Amino acid sequence: MSAVRSKICGITRIEDALAAVEAGADAIGFVFYAKSPRAVTFQQARAIIKALPPFVTTVGLFVNASRCELGEILDAVPLDLLQFHGDEAVAECESWNRPYIKALRVKAGDDIAAACDAFPSASGILLDAYVEGVPGGTGEAFDWSLIPQGLSKPIILAGGLNPENVAEAIARVRPYAVDVSGGVEASKGIKDHAKIQAFIKAVRLR
Ligand SMILES: O=C(O)c1ccccc1NCC(=O)[C@H](O)[C@H](O)COP(=O)(O)O
Numbered sequence: 001m002s003a004v005r006s007k008i009c010g011i012t013r014i015e016d017a018l019a020a021v022e023a024g025a026d027a028i029g030f031v032f033y034a035k036s037p038r039a040v041t042f043q044q045a046r047a048i049i050k051a052l053p054p055f056v057t058t059v060g061l062f063v064n065a066s067r068c069e070l071g072e073i074l075d076a077v078p079l080d081l082l083q084f085h086g087d088e089a090v091a092e093c094e095s096w097n098r099p100y101i102k103a104l105r106v107k108a109g110d111d112i113a114a115a116c117d118a119f120p121s122a123s124g125i126l127l128d129a130y131v132e133g134v135p136g137g138t139g140e141a142f143d144w145s146l147i148p149q150g151l152s153k154p155i156i157l158a159g160g161l162n163p164e165n166v167a168e169a170i171a172r173v174r175p176y177a178v179d180v181s182g183g184v185e186a187s188k189g190i191k192d193h194a195k196i197q198a199f200i201k202a203v204r205l206r
Pocket residue numbers: 009010031033036037038061063085128135136137138139140158159160161179180181182183
């Protein structure tokens with residue numbers, strides 16, 4: 001099995017970004033969603049990215065952002081990958097001509113295979129927990145047995161992962177990558193560096 005990649009999402013501070021990179025994270029995520037307690041401005045994200053060493057993937061997370069807002073952020077911030085975490089249709093995701101991943105919020109009865117097939121241009125599909133009325137970053141896990149084998153896209157497993165459960169999650173789902181936010185925090189938007197290290201260590205032991 002090839003190495004499972006990891007993304008630390010909801011980064012708001014330079015020191016947390018550097019701690020994630022130092023621990024071995026492959027990607028860091030910025031939440032451009034004003035209602036989130038982890039929301040960053042484009043100025044904050046730009047300053048954090050400027051402090052990064054090379055070869056770290058920078059991901060911008062959006063929830064039903066307007067074209068104007070998204071365009072302004074893309075002009076200002078050097079993002080490698082877009083993460084669409086709302087109800088964006090495939091045409092909208094594709095329209096920016098940037099690599100993107102699409103988040104699906106999973107609940108019982110969903111046809112995950114069909115949902116993956118609906119985004120053929122996506123670099124990967126992020127599977128997160130469905131919680132009514134909350135688009136993401138809930139810290140809730142979902143029933144991993146709902147994920148079928150042989151999906152058409154690389155799977156990024158998210159939702160309620162933490163240093164204690166991530167090894168089991170990888171063993172059961174065999175994702176391409178894992179994504180965590182709340183499970184490595186000291187408080188909303190502030191990462192706990194020891195938890196980041198423990199998380200990446202658990203990912204790498206798989
Ligand atoms: O983090 C948020 O506040 C947020 C708000 C709206 C949509 C998505 C959001 N976060 C998503 C993530 O941080 C991750 O991609 C993923 O869902 C993991 O979250 P968590 O369950 O906290 O580990």
